[in-house]
Amino acid sequence: MELEWEGPVRQLDGEIANIRRVNPDDDRIKSLEEDREARLRDLYQELSPWQTVQVARHRDRPYLLDYIKWMFTDFVEVHGDRRFGDDRAILGGPALLDGTPLMVIGHQKGRDTASNLMHNFGMPNPEGYRKAIRLFRHAEKLGLPVLTLVDTPGANPSLPAEERGQAQAIAESIAVMLSLRVPTICVVTGEGGSGGALAIAVADRLAMLQYSILTVASPEAAASILWRDASQAPEAAAVMRITGPELVELGIVDSLIPEPPGGAHRDHAGAARLLREHVLAMLEELRGEDVEDLIRKRHDKYRNIGRP
Amino acid sequence: MELEWEGPVRQLDGEIANIRRVNPDDDRIKSLEEDREARLRDLYQELSPWQTVQVARHRDRPYLLDYIKWMFTDFVEVHGDRRFGDDRAILGGPALLDGTPLMVIGHQKGRDTASNLMHNFGMPNPEGYRKAIRLFRHAEKLGLPVLTLVDTPGANPSLPAEERGQAQAIAESIAVMLSLRVPTICVVTGEGGSGGALAIAVADRLAMLQYSILTVASPEAAASILWRDASQAPEAAAVMRITGPELVELGIVDSLIPEPPGGAHRDHAGAARLLREHVLAMLEELRGEDVEDLIRKRHDKYRNIGRP
Amino acid sequence: MGRKGLGWYHGESRAASAALSQKGVGRNMRDILRRSHREDERDAGAGGDLWVRCSKCKELLYRPEHEQNLWVCSKCKHHFRVAAPDRIHITADPGSFEERDADLPPMDPLHFRSGVRTYREKLEQSAAATGSPEAFLYGLARIDDSPCVLGVIEIEFIGGSMGAIVGEKVTRAIETSIATNLPLILFSSSGGARMQEGVVSLMQMAKTLARLDDLGAASVPFVSVMTDPCYGGVTASFAMLGDVNIGEPGAFIGFAGPRVIEQTTRERLPPGAAQSEFLLSHGMLDLVVPRPEMRTMLARLLRIYAARSTAAYGSGEAFLESRSAPPEKVAVGA
Amino acid sequence: MGRKGLGWYHGESRAASAALSQKGVGRNMRDILRRSHREDERDAGAGGDLWVRCSKCKELLYRPEHEQNLWVCSKCKHHFRVAAPDRIHITADPGSFEERDADLPPMDPLHFRSGVRTYREKLEQSAAATGSPEAFLYGLARIDDSPCVLGVIEIEFIGGSMGAIVGEKVTRAIETSIATNLPLILFSSSGGARMQEGVVSLMQMAKTLARLDDLGAASVPFVSVMTDPCYGGVTASFAMLGDVNIGEPGAFIGFAGPRVIEQTTRERLPPGAAQSEFLLSHGMLDLVVPRPEMRTMLARLLRIYAARSTAAYGSGEAFLESRSAPPEKVAVGA
Numbered sequence A, B: 001m002e003l004e005w006e007g008p009v010r011q012l013d014g015e016i017a018n019i020r021r022v023n024p025d026d027d028r029i030k031s032l033e034e035d036r037e038a039r040l041r042d043l044y045q046e047l048s049p050w051q052t053v054q055v056a057r058h059r060d061r062p063y064l065l066d067y068i069k070w071m072f073t074d075f076v077e078v079h080g081d082r083r084f085g086d087d088r089a090i091l092g093g094p095a096l097l098d099g100t101p102l103m104v105i106g107h108q109k110g111r112d113t114a115s116n117l118m119h120n121f122g123m124p125n126p127e128g129y130r131k132a133i134r135l136f137r138h139a140e141k142l143g144l145p146v147l148t149l150v151d152t153p154g155a156n157p158s159l160p161a162e163e164r165g166q167a168q169a170i171a172e173s174i175a176v177m178l179s180l181r182v183p184t185i186c187v188v189t190g191e192g193g194s195g196g197a198l199a200i201a202v203a204d205r206l207a208m209l210q211y212s213i214l215t216v217a218s219p220e221a222a223a224s225i226l227w228r229d230a231s232q233a234p235e236a237a238a239v240m241r242i243t244g245p246e247l248v249e250l251g252i253v254d255s256l257i258p259e260p261p262g263g264a265h266r267d268h269a270g271a272a273r274l275l276r277e278h279v280l281a282m283l284e285e286l287r288g289e290d291v292e293d294l295i296r297k298r299h300d301k302y303r304n305i306g307r308p
Numbered sequence C, D: 001m002g003r004k005g006l007g008w009y010h011g012e013s014r015a016a017s018a019a020l021s022q023k024g025v026g027r028n029m030r031d032i033l034r035r036s037h038r039e040d041e042r043d044a045g046a047g048g049d050l051w052v053r054c055s056k057c058k059e060l061l062y063r064p065e066h067e068q069n070l071w072v073c074s075k076c077k078h079h080f081r082v083a084a085p086d087r088i089h090i091t092a093d094p095g096s097f098e099e100r101d102a103d104l105p106p107m108d109p110l111h112f113r114s115g116v117r118t119y120r121e122k123l124e125q126s127a128a129a130t131g132s133p134e135a136f137l138y139g140l141a142r143i144d145d146s147p148c149v150l151g152v153i154e155i156e157f158i159g160g161s162m163g164a165i166v167g168e169k170v171t172r173a174i175e176t177s178i179a180t181n182l183p184l185i186l187f188s189s190s191g192g193a194r195m196q197e198g199v200v201s202l203m204q205m206a207k208t209l210a211r212l213d214d215l216g217a218a219s220v221p222f223v224s225v226m227t228d229p230c231y232g233g234v235t236a237s238f239a240m241l242g243d244v245n246i247g248e249p250g251a252f253i254g255f256a257g258p259r260v261i262e263q264t265t266r267e268r269l270p271p272g273a274a275q276s277e278f279l280l281s282h283g284m285l286d287l288v289v290p291r292p293e294m295r296t297m298l299a300r301l302l303r304i305y306a307a308r309s310t311a312a313y314g315s316g317e318a319f320l321e322s323r324s325a326p327p328e329k330v331a332v333g334a
């Protein structure tokens, strides 16, 4: 998956490869590589909102199971909502992070046709949210903090999903998160799409990866609604304030987590390391907080968004 | 639906009808009616367990909606489990009993083919138990005491019911009743069949109508399991202690509620009046109980059944 | 704060109405009424003032009679959309509605502009068209003499979408219920989130639910009525979490609207799919109540729940004491 | 109370075993083991002692190898039923199991007789056949060094049915977990309720769940493992309410057994229906774990949960302090 505006970097990649093929020890390689790094850094220092959307949706971006692989020493994926099925677009289970047990829950996308079908492109059905609710309760019962990783285009829009109460499941998941008697941390790692993202994103701390987005509707859908023209998605992205820095400025997101140079999709291990450090720091902040205080602060935080 | 052993009463019914046809004011009618009443009373004073089974299953016996009609001044039937469907074998909703608001939930059977199909012969699917759970929570939230009326052959045995977690739904319903933070009263009004009955029968007070039964398995199923012969159901009924008096003696049931002469199926209004009085008395007993005490006593009560 | 109900609309106090209008807080309810059904009226032709065409069965309906029928088609029982003030008129006891936060001004958290037009301008136009400064109104009311907090989304105001102020007023309605210990009744009809407020709009789902959680802890009942159409962030937050969920007959209710589903799955929805009766049979609604019976049903629920405060059972009181502020003393509609 | 584990069975302490046997509390585990697979052995013919026939693929399996394979068919991976002591043997660390309430005598609450034979006699026969006084055993154990409370239903004892004493011992296992703050692991396999104890048997569902509610309040984890077959009152009470529900591959698990369903609906069940993998795909199980991997999985869960006590987050500690007795001081398997 190539990003059009990464052309200059790709060109340098080609040059370096050519030289290396002739002589792997060629002196020029080092300076070209430095040049490449600098260009990449420059490019990623001023991504437009629409470019951020593209990076957030990049197929090579680390997904939930990638982060789990890199971040935890122990993890058991558990399954099922105890009512109807086991959704594969929301996964989770208990895990050990640097000796701290927690419950990790997140969206999972696929990279190829088969895995995308399995994970439904990261678009959960009601069973996914009901599984999340069950895991929230599991964590609450056992006193485990909750970490959610958000990366979804949105909840699955289909008649079977409506039949089984997509709206009800999302509403209940938000309500359960709001009243959960354990500390909760949410990190938007890719696409934070609409209610389907918010359902597992209501937390004591809300962080975003540097090149992730959080939207009330995808830029395409927003452009459709606003201008009846989905092709104006870049314009919608530009005015809707969907990037991390904009949302920190609006007071909705608490913090940003840096990504490796050139984006998380270039270095999964590095991205996971940065995420892990940040999550440990947030956990440390929340450690020892009284439960009642925690819930009161969480309620107040959301109560005050868009308060005149 | 005629009960074989009511022959003598039916014979008198016939005689009275014949005389009345000739002369409605015939003097003999009164004494024959007195005779009939006495015989009925005698018959019903010493019903065998198997006869009790037959009365408990009588098609004319009042069902949930009959009791609701006679007992409450206001009632709103509410629907659905908020997950999958609306079961018609377990119904319920908020109601006013003599000025006291409560949540009434119970099994509902049908009397003819159409209504039996609708109510699935009073055999709930998982949705029924999940609806009950939702109504328990509704009652708990609003501080309404819960009244359950039990009358079911058992939970529906079918593959779709298994698919959607019949066992899980029953287990969860029992668990929720055990931890409910409001007073709970259960009355077995007809057939209290197995786990399908127990799912909504775990309460602070467990009463039985005079001619109702409570069983670990239907006498037919028990005879099948014990002797591989379902036709020995009457013998199973005789040894398994399934009638109210036997279960009071075993310390499992708290009290018996008398039925009108000749059984509830002969006088719905009368049966409902007796039930209503008894329920009001039980409510009065529970009024003002501290919630923590209530739950502790409830737990202890069940903890101690079959304790060596 | 708050203006004295819609009593004048019932013909009881036209002088008061005029007085309030002069103060700039009243609105001409007749005007709102007329505008609120304009989609259905498109086919009505020249007689548009006196005749309305049913969008479902195409029958021409005589407007005064149609209003008497609560905007339910006399032929096919199609439930027309109802403007928010009309909804209050046909739900609350005459003269009992006491609006709160009527004048809360709209917000533009993103300083949004779409092409040449600003969001501010759109808000002003919508306010002018509906007579309401935003898409939600609420207040204290009585229904068959039972007091409650009553709120209604105005679907004609930018599609009843929930932005910061709709979220704020819904939240304040919930807070009023907590403070007064009066049951909450909300009529919801919405296209979803307010695009022009971006993520601020999305977060109103969490904002309203945070307070709804407190309402639950305070043991106060919440009856949610969903009317056509009801989608997105409204359905997927407070509207679907009523203690009792009610739908009007035939109302489209869900997370994704039929158009979105059809576009995504490239299949036509079968008849009745995603409408009230469908949701009832799938366990999402407690009741489907025809409009002429709605008041009776709400009154019955309020009557049952009203008695709960005197029953002194279980957790209700304990919760009330521990988690909510002491009840505000109010004389509703008195 | 309690006898010192099954350590001797691992060949570590045959002298201790003999000593315990003399005190009348030990049992000969080899005998139990031999009896526990007799249904599968029926076809084994004259070589029954050394060869076992797989009931699924009909392969003849060499017994010593079959035992090494944890009674999983080497050809088709069919999981044979396992006697309760064997289950403990293959699950707990060698020498770590400390049985509790081993000698709790059976009960006959209804003074039940079926024809000429009394229930008492049936209980005695079952005890003789299985070497266990009732259908459940439990105690303290370690799995890969993590301490826990471990209990197993003996399916060969009147079909693993739950009467008063099974309910009592399950309840005491839960109470031991509450008292020690150690995770609870229960292996369940049962035909359902114990007919001969009537409603007393039915009520064990409520009895076990009453304490399970307390276990939850005490924030102690419960892992439920269901093995073939698992039905009725056991599945519909504690077995289905694990924080983690695990099934063995191919295990029939449900409320009604396939025979009951087929009799009622007069249709044959499709292949795989109502088995572990089916339940997993329908959301009722967390995991289907092959027997050779079970210990590893349980150890991993215990390792994660063990760390929770040092994390001091959320409600766990508060609940522990307010609702449970102070932890009993125990040195598990030490």
Ligand SMILES: [Zn+2]
Residues within 6 Å of the ligand: C054, C055, C056, C057, C058, C059, C073, C074, C075, C076, C077, C078
């Ligand atoms: Zn019409």
Ligand SMILES: [Zn+2]
Residues within 6 Å of the ligand: D054, D055, D056, D057, D058, D059, D073, D074, D075, D076, D077, D078
């Ligand atoms: Zn085999």
